Amino acid sequence: MHYRQIPPPDHLKDQIRYFWILESHTEDPSKAFRTMADGSPGLIFQHPDKGVMYQNDKQLPGIFVYGQATRHAEIRLTGKFSTIGIYFYPHALKSIFGLNAETLTDSCVNLDLLTTERGFRISEQLANIETFADQIDVLASYLSQLITKSGQDGDAAMQHALFRIIQSKGGISLVDLREELQLSERSFERKFKQYVGVTPKLFSRISRFQASLSQLRSNDFDKLSDIAFGNDYADQSHFIRSFKEFAGFSPYQLRKNATEVMENFSQLIK
Secondary structure, eight states: OEEEEEOOOGGGTTTEEEEEEEEOOSOOSOEEEEEOOOSOOEEEEEOTTSOEEEETTEEOOSEEEEOOOSSOEEEEEESSOEEEEEEEOTTHHHHTTOOOGGGGTTOEEEGGGGOOGGGOOHHHHHHTOOOHHHHHHHHHHHHHHHHHHHOOOOOHHHHHHHHHHHHTTTOSOHHHHHHHHTOOHHHHHHHHHHHHSSOHHHHHHHHHHHHHHHHHHTTOOSSHHHHHHHTTOSSHHHHHHHHHHHHSSOHHHHHHHEEEEETTEEEEOO
């Protein structure tokens, strides 16, 4: 199994963190993986002749866009898989597709259903291209066209709120942030959910979880309580409960039962 990460072209750097490729050249009945809540939506294309992807035993479309995850999920890949993914920034569903991000939270949509003009199916176009580099070029061009069509100028207030929450690793006071933006609690929550897909409070919790996960990955601690207190959890038990909510494992179980193939995507160890 081989994983690669590719930076986006300059004109898409405000919407895309990176493209990624995951491929296997060996026939395998099934490989099991687990995703985690990571604060970002994405796009996945699985070549139809080289494998099938399932989420919680439900077959996924050949190409789909997914929204914010509020919990972990089980993914299964069968056959010789050939997968391209896009890791978007949190606001991308709105800025690229013109979607209310909340409609795709913990869900996904077949991208071909969003590209019905003149019978165009981007999955068929990608399946007929031989190299990953050319497939990525097609996806980048397609997304650029969508951005032009959507005409979304972005929401400066919500983009500022996103930046402040991420910068603080989920630690900023939402009351202070709301006052800074001069928005009522109800308006702030409504706008943020449309722009990002989840409430500011939940996004802050996911950001804090991701900060603790990064510290766990880097082994930058002596004991788990160091991570807990360093990321403003009330105590170690609070940290572990939150970690299990978003990762599906405790920190100890994650290291024992899974191998991280790429960021927030781990292969389960049988």
